[in-house]
Amino acid sequence: MTNHVFQHGNVGGIRIHVLPTKTFKTFAISLYAGVPLAEDTVTPTALIPFVLRRGTASYPETTQFRERLEELYGAGFGFDVYKRGDYQIIQFRMDTINDSFVQSKESLLAESFAFLGEVLTRPLLEGGSFRPSYVNTERETVRKKLESIVNDKIRYAAERCIEEMCREEPYRLHPLGQRADLESITPDSLHQSYRAWLDGAILDLYVVGDTSPEEVQKLVERHFGLDSRSASPYQSNFSPKKVTEVRTVEERMDVGQGKLNMGLRTSITYGDDAYAHALMYNGILGGYPHSKLFVNVREKESLAYYASSRYDGHKGIATIQSGIEIQNYNKALDIIRKQLDEMKQGNISDLELNQTKAMIRNLLSEIQDSAFEMIAFDFNRVLSGKERSTEELMSQVEASGAEDVKRAAGTVELDTIYFLTGQKEES
Template identity: 85%
Template sequence: MTNNGFHHGNAAGMRIHVLPTKAFKTFAISLYAGVPLDEDTVTPTALVPFVLRRGTATYPETTQFRERLEELYGAGFGFDVYKRGDYQIVQFRMDTINDSFVQSKESLLAESFAFLGDVLTQPLLEDGSFRPSYVATERETVRKKLEAIVNDKARYAAERCIEEMCRFEPYRLHPLGQRADLEGITPENLYQSYKSWLDGAILDLYVVGDTTPEEVEKLVKRHFGGDKSDTGAYSSKFTPVAVNEVRTIEEKLDVNQGKLNMGLRTSITYKDDTYATALMYNGIFGGYPHSKLFVNVREKESLAYYASSRYDGHKGIGTIQSGIEAKNYGKAVDIIRKQLDEMKAGNISDLELSQTKAMIRNLLSEIQDSAFEMISFDFNRQISGKDRSTLELIEQVEAIGAEEVKAAADTFQLDTIYFLTGQKEE
């Protein structure tokens, strides 16, 4: 058991994490399947859950699949595909009403496990592989999602900046894969990909609700009775990438508004004891409406339509996103770099410190109000190998002064400047 209240164990080749609580009227179930990001497998892996949600051996038609959820008192089912560090994660989610609130012959938790077990391990097969019509439709779904990124220029610029900055690392890959690879995916080779994905994935199953670790373990063995012997574990090995020079990339597309994105490298990651200082650094620099980027670039100088920063603690990367007039490129780069220098110089006001602490404290406190947020927070621990409660993180944040933020700032190095601009000459 950790200080986050979760009980941890293993069964049927997966790691199990249970938080027994009467605080919610529902059961929150999350199943994470993680594999290393890889050029050859990223696209089929992304496509697999789209096909799995179309039908199972028990509920082969998509309408039957949905009707089954209705029978479970309108249980929610969904999935996400994203990346954490250099891993591609597929997350399945279910939320089901607690048995004590309905007149149900069967345990709804058990029924939900049966359903999720079916989705993951008993997909609908025709002639020994996935149903061709499902594969064809879902290939189009993924293609459209990838095209939507290109059409949303702010998202596109953010992705391209990461692609350029991490061009020699798996992290450059988008978790939904690559459009060019979709053509070559057939029902047969996708089914083979699915089998090796399921066999190789690190599986973490979470349940939050009025249950016990013993009950969950029984249900896992009954409904996910896989033959995996090894649960596997995420590698939390991290090698900071040295920045030798700042690369600048300019790309021209048909855009009205320029997108200026920058990538930073830091040696601080989620598992470090100084993680809280990196959170504070990002918050003061560009994470919130009171941050230096927002106030100085957008409000004082009116140089940007938007300006903010993000920090990925699993990868040790900071990113800056801004939308500017193309003619203001030079000015915008200068003023953003000035804010980076201000952080390194430790020019941080008491007000910036207190406002940022309040924002982080609120975000961390709100985690307790949502079962899925609690699950997500604990999953960060599984990936990073760092056991840290929200309360401990809040206490660490509260204790940080300008000097500690300055020390964090010294680790953030500008690596890449990416500018997406219009094709028309100004």
């Protein structure tokens, strides 16, 4: 496993991260734009990339925009909107074939930068604001995406559990915003939001492929032209919240299957030296098919259709998701709490340890096979301020014993129990 190392620099307020390599036949380009999650900006910010992908100054029609990507030998272009800790992040991605594999007059890397730079900084404007038809259509797109969460009860319960647990924190907000705020967004107000976002976002640009930091720097200067920016780094001002009492929230909807979700807090985050132990904790508790939740709640007791856990290392939060028969609520809750106790007592077998290490090892070694995975892994460093290679993380995982996992378990506190249940029986 070759240890690929990103080289870092800064151009006009954009941090650049370049991994020169001949391993891949394409250039992977990723631009992250992060702003703090906030009630009044989350919805317009989420809408911005949807409108930006509709047209630019040179390619005002969406068909022209798409044809331009075809001209770049079918370059891929896409974006994601998500949250990491208390930040809302928009990630633009481009995937372009390496020049040496095609007969092209222009450098495809340069053409891709010209395209991405224009998407970001020269959107199509009409009378000084966004084209109304684009804003209206994309508002509808975002509304449908938010509605689809309500219709997918597994996702809905997961979101609601976080919302209840973090009701006084920005993290409660969904990265796509709030349906109620969409109506009031106009082409003009969205353009103002876009200007503020472009000025204030923390920008990190990644390139993996057969290039050099010097080449990327020149391309950024030429095609992005964002000189007046002062990029402040991500603030990971994490302070673990003390849990004073466990809250139980019950919500009724027309569901046949109950969704029992739990929110847990831990003081261990990505920047922490014990991060590997928290990964092991989550893996043994509910991260994989051999985990305690899966085996005990689902297989042995047949109490759940699914039972698993997730850990967000940027926020110090773990969540448990399970789908159960509504009448089995108390029984399922008891067995899940028993698994949390087993972890705290350090009742962890060698088999559980070894299987979890094997799963994490596979995930970490797969990162090296994908340019975008390598980018995502390095971006964790940017977000947390913690330098840690995949090799280092793997050796910390390998060195973890039952005592380490027990110590990590000692930092985990149950905060919120959320139960999505059926409508009341008519008497």
